Amino acid sequence: MKIEKRSSRVLLCCVVLIVVCFAAFLLIGYNNPVGDNNEPLLTDVIMWLMYLLTAVTAALTVWSVIRGIQNTKGNDPAATTGVPSGKITMFTVCLTVVSLILGWVTGLGATEFTASDGTVTSAGWVTVVNVFMVSMGILLVAAAIAVAVSMTGVVTKSASK
Numbered sequence: 001m002k003i004e005k006r007s008s009r010v011l012l013c014c015v016v017l018i019v020v021c022f023a024a025f026l027l028i029g030y031n032n033p034v035g036d037n038n039e040p041l042l043t044d045v046i047m048w049l050m051y052l053l054t055a056v057t058a059a060l061t062v063w064s065v066i067r068g069i070q071n072t073k074g075n076d077p078a079a080t081t082g083v084p085s086g087k088i089t090m091f092t093v094c095l096t097v098v099s100l101i102l103g104w105v106t107g108l109g110a111t112e113f114t115a116s117d118g119t120v121t122s123a124g125w126v127t128v129v130n131v132f133m134v135s136m137g138i139l140l141v142a143a144a145i146a147v148a149v150s151m152t153g154v155v156t157k158s159a160s161k
Helices: 003-027 043-072 077-081 085-106 123-152
Strands: none
Touching (some): 085 123
16 A cells, blocks of 8 residues: 555544544533533543544654664665755754743743632643643644645755756
8 A cells, every 4th residue: 555545544534533532522411511610521532532642643753763764774865855854853843942932931920720629730830731832832833834835845856956
């Protein structure tokens, strides 16, 4: 099976799984008032879906890096594919660090959070949550832009040159 076909099928399976989980979340027990708040019954399903997708993505990333190193063994991949992978890697690492720093800066001065059930979250943990929320937002926008640029072929140079 060609890699494009396999990739398309995996993407389709992921999209279907995500849509089914979110549909179940919204349609089964979403209106579940507890006190003054709404506590959907299938919140755990969404959380476990997130954990599963994160673990699978991390494992596939490690596998891909190892496989890429084995396949290139001393060859310059940019010479054969035209993709400047070194520059892309450095940009990705720098963007991740910058997004974490921006999240930390915007979270400075956070106060402790008290939930409706009386649970208190310290200001430090509120800052940590803020760091990751801001970072995820920045990286989500960057990923969307990267997909758009990748689809246009702007970054890829002709391998025949």
